[in-house]
Amino acid sequence: MTYTAMKVDLDADGIALVTIDLPGQSMNVWNEALMTDFSAFVEDFAKNDAVKGAVITSGKASGFLAGADLRMLGGGGPKTARAATKQEQFEAVFGLNKMLRKLETSGHPAKALLNGDAYAKPVAAAVNGLALGGGLELVLACHHRIVADDPKVQLGVPEVQVGLLPGGGGTQRLPRLAGLQNAAMLATQGQPIDPQTALAQGIIQEVAPRDQLVAKAKAWVKANPKVVQPWDKKGFKYPGGAGPTHPAAVQFHMASNAMAQRETNHNYPAVQYILSCLYEGSVVPFDTALKIESKYFFKLLQSPQARNMIRTLFINKQAAEKGEQRPKSVEKLSIRKVGVLGAGMMGAGIAYVTAKGGMEVVLLDRDLPYAEKGKAYSKSIVDKAVGKGKMTQAKADELLARIKPTVDYADLKDVDMIIEAVFEDPDVKADVIRKTEAVIRNDVIFASNTSTLPITGLAKHSERPDQFIGVHFFSPVDKMPLVEIIPGARSGDKALAMALDYVGMIKKTPIVVKDTRGFYTNRVVPPYLNEAMLMVKEGVKPALIENAAKSLGLPVGPLALVDETSLELGKRIMDATKKELGKDYKPTGVEELMEVMVTKLGRMGRKAGKGFYEYPSDGGKKFLWKGIADYFPTAKEQPSLEEAKERILYAQLIPAAQCYADGIVHDPQSADLGAIFGWGFPPWTGGPMSHIDTIGVEEFVRKADSLAQKYGARFAPPQKFRDMAAKKETLYKAA
Numbered sequence: 001m002t003y004t005a006m007k008v009d010l011d012a013d014g015i016a017l018v019t020i021d022l023p024g025q026s027m028n029v030w031n032e033a034l035m036t037d038f039s040a041f042v043e044d045f046a047k048n049d050a051v052k053g054a055v056i057t058s059g060k061a062s063g064f065l066a067g068a069d070l071r072m073l074g075g076g077g078p079k080t081a082r083a084a085t086k087q088e089q090f091e092a093v094f095g096l097n098k099m100l101r102k103l104e105t106s107g108h109p110a111k112a113l114l115n116g117d118a119y120a121k122p123v124a125a126a127v128n129g130l131a132l133g134g135g136l137e138l139v140l141a142c143h144h145r146i147v148a149d150d151p152k153v154q155l156g157v158p159e160v161q162v163g164l165l166p167g168g169g170g171t172q173r174l175p176r177l178a179g180l181q182n183a184a185m186l187a188t189q190g191q192p193i194d195p196q197t198a199l200a201q202g203i204i205q206e207v208a209p210r211d212q213l214v215a216k217a218k219a220w221v222k223a224n225p226k227v228v229q230p231w232d233k234k235g236f237k238y239p240g241g242a243g244p245t246h247p248a249a250v251q252f253h254m255a256s257n258a259m260a261q262r263e264t265n266h267n268y269p270a271v272q273y274i275l276s277c278l279y280e281g282s283v284v285p286f287d288t289a290l291k292i293e294s295k296y297f298f299k300l301l302q303s304p305q306a307r308n309m310i311r312t313l314f315i316n317k318q319a320a321e322k323g324e325q326r327p328k329s330v331e332k333l334s335i336r337k338v339g340v341l342g343a344g345m346m347g348a349g350i351a352y353v354t355a356k357g358g359m360e361v362v363l364l365d366r367d368l369p370y371a372e373k374g375k376a377y378s379k380s381i382v383d384k385a386v387g388k389g390k391m392t393q394a395k396a397d398e399l400l401a402r403i404k405p406t407v408d409y410a411d412l413k414d415v416d417m418i419i420e421a422v423f424e425d426p427d428v429k430a431d432v433i434r435k436t437e438a439v440i441r442n443d444v445i446f447a448s449n450t451s452t453l454p455i456t457g458l459a460k461h462s463e464r465p466d467q468f469i470g471v472h473f474f475s476p477v478d479k480m481p482l483v484e485i486i487p488g489a490r491s492g493d494k495a496l497a498m499a500l501d502y503v504g505m506i507k508k509t510p511i512v513v514k515d516t517r518g519f520y521t522n523r524v525v526p527p528y529l530n531e532a533m534l535m536v537k538e539g540v541k542p543a544l545i546e547n548a549a550k551s552l553g554l555p556v557g558p559l560a561l562v563d564e565t566s567l568e569l570g571k572r573i574m575d576a577t578k579k580e581l582g583k584d585y586k587p588t589g590v591e592e593l594m595e596v597m598v599t600k601l602g603r604m605g606r607k608a609g610k611g612f613y614e615y616p617s618d619g620g621k622k623f624l625w626k627g628i629a630d631y632f633p634t635a636k637e638q639p640s641l642e643e644a645k646e647r648i649l650y651a652q653l654i655p656a657a658q659c660y661a662d663g664i665v666h667d668p669q670s671a672d673l674g675a676i677f678g679w680g681f682p683p684w685t686g687g688p689m690s691h692i693d694t695i696g697v698e699e700f701v702r703k704a705d706s707l708a709q710k711y712g713a714r715f716a717p718p719q720k721f722r723d724m725a726a727k728k729e730t731l732y733k734a735a
């Protein structure tokens with residue numbers, strides 16, 4: 001038999017060594033080619049008497065198998081899309097389960113195995129590296145599992161992170177090996193574990209040095225010619241118990257369901273379905289359990305959540321990170337050394353992520369103590385990591401050695417790129433640009449981290465405006481995954497290419513946005529936060545506002561976010577805008593509230609220990625400030641939770657849609673990535689544009705109009721969306 005995605009070598013003992021090795025790819029995944037090959041192998045394996053057993057391994061240095069190719073699954077997958085009837089579609093989804101079941105039973109019926117009338121041929125997995133999702137599920141279907149003794153090897157089922165569940169037997173074999181609790185943790189959180197943890201949980205049987213894996217696996221196969229999986233044997237019991245009458249299991253099911261709803265607010269059906277698979281699968285025979293799993297998997301595959309999450313969080317995120325927006329004409333650029341100007345809050349963070357990305361950093365500030373303080377920020381991060389055992393001292397020292405604090409511009413002479421993060425003052429920036437350009441090479445790209453000043457304006461101070469660009473980070477830099485890249489009117493292709501290459505090196509997600517006040521995220525977040533403050537002014541209970549946001553799936557409530565970014569800063573920006581625009585200033589309606597909170601009451605936000613919340617000085621948990629009702633009385637009639645959710649949702653959808661309509665973000669993909677990774681827009685939606693598609697553009701326009709009537713013109717939908725609705729267009733092409 002010939003295979004393309006794998007190689008099979010039969011040895012003198014009749015043991016087939018299956019080496020999965022997808023041609024032309026750095027990592028193995030379940031794609032159509034591998035499904036076809038593996039399925040053919042399993043058919044042959046089950047009936048060919050010359051083959052006594054099998055060892056499954058990978059030909060990739062980077063790992064064993066990283067799961068299913070989500071491109072194959074997205075929108076139902078090519079196979080399911082081609083299949084005509086629902087039944088055929090289900091069968092396509094059931095394919096992986098069927099194949100893996102055949103591998104572990106050698107095609108014998110469960111009853112024959114149970115009665116001892118038949119045995120399966122032994123299959124061992126020699127796992128040389130990462131095995132995730134369908135990769136780990138293949139391993140679980142083997143009778144013996146040996147994994148490389150390397151703490152970096154990841155074993156897990158991360159499907160939940162894209163709105164799916166482990167659909168290759170993971171929800172059934174994991175609890176039968178590791179117990180319900182461990183299986184639920186793995187499948188509902190999606191976090192991988194290392195080989196030692198997997199060993200302790202009973203998921204694998206052995207860890208061994210990488211170069212001995214195959215030999216050990218073969219030895220095991222040879223020594224165990226007739227095998228049956230534990231769950232196919234008489235009297236099988238789940239570790240820790242299972243079933244509707246087992247006290248521990250009953251407790252587990254009750255508690256895990258309650259916890260899941262608290263954590264997900266019913267926004268992630270995958271979590272619910274995983275728990276259903278664990279319960280339902282535990283009270284039926286194994287073959288039925290697999291069908292139940294496939295049934296739930298199939299339901300998820302057709303859900304908008306999975307479609308949207310796969311598209312944004314996987315496909316589009318990867319495309320952005322691989323430089324989809326990068327000008328093809330520019331060759332990959334080498335960035336060895338970066339000059340970071342300004343070692344304040346942002347500069348210090350930028351220096352850290354740059355050094356972590358392997359680059360050298362010259363960290364320049366006005367005074368050496370400032371520059372040194374900026375470097376100390378990196379030290380505090382790596383010290384913590386070392387303390388927790390997440391980084392070796394040697395690695396920490398290397399990282400710190402890459403950062404050179406300085407006040408001397410001459411130290412910038414051999415950098416490849418500049419990132420400027422000095423005060424947000426055009427004169428200070430102009431001065432720094434001039435001084436820097438006097439020493440750097442002609443071909444160095446200059447990126448500014450300004451948050452409000454137009455790049456085109458700043459570039460006027462540069463001798464080389466084609467090499468000038470905006471690279472906008474978010475605070476805290478080491479945690480926030482998004483970077484907005486802003487080409488100015490005269491930025492050239494090389495500037496854009498280098499900015500994207502740099503963001504790739506620090507492993508963040510870039511979006512390219514238009515040079516306009518606030519760029520993308522800062523045009524959406526302020527109106528959203530204003531809306532929450534308007535609600536307070538109207539007398540909506542702050543707790544209702546915060547809970548509505550959290551039940552939508554936002555990580556924090558808007559009032560907590562206002563406190564975090566500081567009311568005082570909000571007021572300063574408001575005052576500056578008022579002054580700048582004069583009589584053209586359009587009141588937002590929160591002026592009075594800001595005045596009361598900041599000027600009258602000194603409630604400036606979290607840093608001051610008081611804002612919309614109280615922050616106990618002993619570090620205790622923050623709680624909403626009751627006194628607000630004395631200034632903005634609680635209204636008698638409160639909106640329902642659904643109404644509050646809708647208002648908070650549309651307060652983000654409308655400005656995001658406006659940015660897309662105005663070309664500030666060029667495509668729905670960038671709008672979605674920017675929202676999820678920039679301000680924590682609920683990931684289950686796939687982002688605001690995906691969500692508008694899910695709602696339906698027509699319905700979105702209708703709802704926005706009705707909110708505009710109720711609350712004001714700021715909710716009116718952009719004309720572009722009215723036109724789309726009229727033409728029955730969608731933002732994304734239908735899958």
Ligand code: NAI
Nearest residue numbers: 342343344345346347365366421422423424449450451475
């Ligand atoms: P910061 O005030 O914490 O730091 C600014 C640093 O620049 C200070 O250490 C200061 O000593 C130094 N500096 C000032 N003038 C200088 C000069 N002439 N030469 C050398 N160093 C000089 O400010 P932050 O928050 O770090 O902001 C820096 C830039 O990043 C600003 O443009 C800001 O708009 C932008 N930004 C800020 C964000 C935030 O959340 N704070 C988010 C994104 C961008």
